[in-house]
Amino acid sequence: MNSSLRIHWPARGPHIGFAAYARAGRPRLVSTALLLCGDPREAAELVRNTLVGVCARWRRIPRDDVDFYVRRSLVREHLRRAHRRKARAQEGLGALSARQRAVLVMLHWEGLGETEVSQTLGCSAGAVRSHARRGLAALGGDAERLRGLFAEAADVLKGAEVTESAVPFAVQLGAIEERGRALRRRRVGVVAAVCALLLAPTALFATNRIGGDGGAGESGAEAVGMGSSPIRVVAPGERVKAVPGVQVWLTADGRHWSTAQGPNQFSRLPENSTERRQPGVSVRPEPVKGAYFLSGLYYGLSADPALVEVTVNGREVTGSVLTLAGSPGWGVWYAPAALSTAELKASYVEGGPMVTVYDAGGKVVARSGGDG
Structure with missing residues (x-):
């Protein structure tokens, strides 16, 4: 260039x-x-x-x-x-x-x-x-x-x-x-109205990362609360109860999950080795008992991520991470609480849920770009 x-x-x-x-x-x-x-x-x-x-x-x-x-x-x-x-x-x-x-x-x-x-x-x-x-x-x-x-x-x-x-x-x-400022007030009102209309008053992702505006005086690391994502190392095929009604497990070729509505589902890693080496992360909403379970794959990393953050409706929550022994550079992230139908619909006003992966230095190494 x-x-x-x-x-x-x-x-x-x-x-x-x-x-x-x-x-x-x-x-x-x-x-x-x-x-x-x-x-x-x-x-x-x-x-x-x-x-x-x-x-x-x-x-x-x-x-x-x-x-x-x-x-x-x-x-x-x-x-x-x-x-x-x-x-x-x-x-x-x-x-x-x-x-x-x-x-x-x-x-x-x-x-x-x-x-x-x-x-x-x-x-x-x-x-x-x-x-x-x-x-x-x-x-x-x-x-x-x-x-x-x-x-x-x-x-x-x-x-x-x-x-x-x-x-x-x-x-x-x-x-x-x-x-x-007027647009911000209007968006807040729309989200509140949708949630009230669908009788979904529950808080978005009830975890310790909810809340906080991330004021203009914060650095990027401070704004995302650069602590660390809960990371669990699992053996191939070892099942983990992610949220009530959802089990997740890993094999060498990708992510598996099971719900009452959809047992034994599978999402494969990119088959192209070149694409697999490039940092990426996917996000997928899965219906579970009237709500939605958010999860996906991350891949192409040289080490386990320090933080996986899910953003919905301008609010952030720290995702949990599953990876196989040996830090293969890929794994599964998931949100530790379900998302209501109203919250998911409201999020698509802003383009849908976004997942951002940070390394230990607080640098963005991957960001979601579509369902996976």
């Missing part, structure tokens, strides 16, 4: 607030948004909508993981908007599908790896490679031409400030923060 095309994310520290992050990150956000959609005015609106959503969730975003949340919000907002528009036959970057263009922007403009792109889009690394291959083919298969098109599009930024209107960004930022 041509390093001159790389858009650098703003420096951030444990005490950075939303306003400071937004001011530092706005030029980079507008640049990426412009490459995604190709229109300066639409790019400016895309950035504003993204910042509103980020502001609404700011207190719950780990400070060392802000970049991922902002990038994911920007890309997903773009894909939603593109899906609502009618397709128009165009040339150059405009000839790409919205998803192909997003993949190529993240790979060749922001310099992300396939795993990071797959986590952002919520798809497999194989799907990312497919989108990239087809998108590049649509442009004649010439990576140099692609970089040239990106550079030409980026040049539009020199005159793009007019799209922000004559209102200084400092003034706009106040409106963004107000809209973000």
Whole structure:
């Protein structure tokens, strides 16, 4: 990749607030948004909508993981908007599908790896490679031409400030923060209403990790409570009672679990050895007696994870971990309490449950990107 095309994310520290992050990150956000959609005015609106959503969730975003949340919000907002528009036959970057263009922007403009792109889009690394291959083919298969098109599009930024209107960004930022606070209040009200409607007043994941807003002054490690996940080493075939009504056990090729509704189920590790070596984690909700049991596989790690955290509706809970003797680099995580139907439905307003795996240093080593 041509390093001159790389858009650098703003420096951030444990005490950075939303306003400071937004001011530092706005030029980079507008640049990426412009490459995604190709229109300066639409790019400016895309950035504003993204910042509103980020502001609404700011207190719950780990400070060392802000970049991922902002990038994911920007890309997903773009894909939603593109899906609502009618397709128009165009040339150059405009000839790409919205998803192909997003993949190529993240790979060749922001310099992300396939795993990071797959986590952002919520798809497999194989799907990312497919989108990239087809998108590049649509442009004649010439990576140099692609970089040239990106550079030409980026040049539009020199005159793009007019799209922000004559209102200084400092003034706009106040409106963004107000809209973000209103959106946060509205989301809280929606979740409460859904839970009350379905008569599910139980607390989300009744564990010691519930609660706490994760204020803006916390570091990433502090925001996720970098203690450790309960890790249990088991023998192949040894059954573990994960939650009432659910048994889980491991064999050399993957995860097994059994419920009254679905006995002897199985989820295999990635069969491709290359994919298995790349860090990844899956998440799957399993119905159990009117609620849902969340679990999945993690793999591609050089050591057992220090923390596996499940995020639903902006709240976090520490997952339990099962692994085979010898630290094979993969294992099973599960949430130690069931999730009600109302809570699961409400979580999909935000894209569904997310699982994040941290190493001993508090660094994110894997993040869920879809069911497994």
